[in-house]
Amino acid sequence: IAGITQAPTxxxxxxxxxxxxxxTQDMRHNAMxxxxxxxxxxxxxxxxxxTAGTTGKGEVPDGYSVSRANTxxxxxxxxxxxxxxxxxxxxxxxxxxxxxxxxxxxxxxxLTVL
Amino acid sequence: GQNIDQPTEMTAxxxxxxxxxxxxxxxxxxxxxxYQQHAGEAPTFLxxxxxxxxxxxxxxxxxxxxxxxxxxxxxxELQMKDSASYxxxxxxxxxxxxxxxxxxxxxxP
Numbered sequence: 563i564a565g566i567t568q569a570p571t572x573x574x575x576x577x578x579x580x581x582x583x584x585x586t587q588d589m590r591h592n593a594m595x596x597x598x599x600x601x602x603x604x605x606x607x608x609x610x611x612x613t614a615g616t617t618g619k620g621e622v623p624d625g626y627s628v629s630r631a632n633t634x635x636x637x638x639x640x641x642x643x644x645x646x647x648x649x650x651x652x653x654x655x656x657x658x659x660x661x662x663x664x665x666x667x668x669x670x671x672x673l674t675v676l
Numbered sequence: 677g678q679n680i681d682q683p684t685e686m687t688a689x690x691x692x693x694x695x696x697x698x699x700x701x702x703x704x705x706x707x708x709x710x711y712q713q714h715a716g717e718a719p720t721f722l723x724x725x726x727x728x729x730x731x732x733x734x735x736x737x738x739x740x741x742x743x744x745x746x747x748x749x750x751x752x753e754l755q756m757k758d759s760a761s762y763x764x765x766x767x768x769x770x771x772x773x774x775x776x777x778x779x780x781x782x783x784x785p
Contacts, residue, residue, distance in 0.1 A: 595772075597775075602777060603777055604680065604763065604765075604774070604775035604776050604777045604778065605719070605763070605765075605773075605775040606775070607772050607773070607774075610772060618770075618772075620772060621774070652718060652719070659771065660767065660771060660772050660773050661704075661706040661707060661767040661771050661772075661773075662706065662707060662724075662726070664709075664721045664724065665721070665773070666721075667718035667719050667720070668718060669717070669718055670717075670718055
């Protein structure tokens with residue numbers, strides 16, 4: 563693994579189903595983030611984690627949950643998917659805090675909820 | 677409120693210079709980032725400004741005026757590969773980044 567990876571690359575999901583998007587980084591970065599990107603809107607922060615064992619809510623957390631059991635992994639779970647969660651999801655990481663450190667992004671997961 | 681504004685789309689000619697502007701309003705400002713995002717790909721870091729002034733990095737330069745809540749990204753000697761979206765971002769009151777919607781730059785031969 564080099565950098566930050568996400569799985570799956572794309573997914574079509576029926577409404578009401580549960581789905582976990584996976585994110586793994588091998589840079590030993592402390593902070594990790596989940597964003598969604600929708601046409602005409604900027605990246606919007608869903609959840610973040612400043613260090614292993616801690617998580618925080620971003621701008622649009624409803625309907626999503628995260629965990630940070632270790633430094634490398636930061637999965638995002640949709641408990642019961644709805645069509646409005648159709649989006650491209652990016653995971654990112656940074657060595658330190660978001661306000662000063664470069665964020666490195668994974669390739670994204672394109673999710674369609676029908 | 678907190679918001680970031682940048683033009684939706686710009687067009688420029690190969691070999692020319694283009695300036696992409698970004699204005700912001702936030703209560704937790706601690707620097708401004710520029711990222712590049714090619715269609716279908718992830719954003720990648722271009723620059724970070726925390727002090728007023730111009731920072732040059734090869735063909736790309738970034739400017740910041742904290743008093744005016746204004747930044748711009750200057751791209752010189754445009755190449756076709758510069759066709760992409762350019763995203764500006766700065767911190768909000770929770771010390772997380774808020775992002776502009778991006779400026780799609782179209783380069784014509």
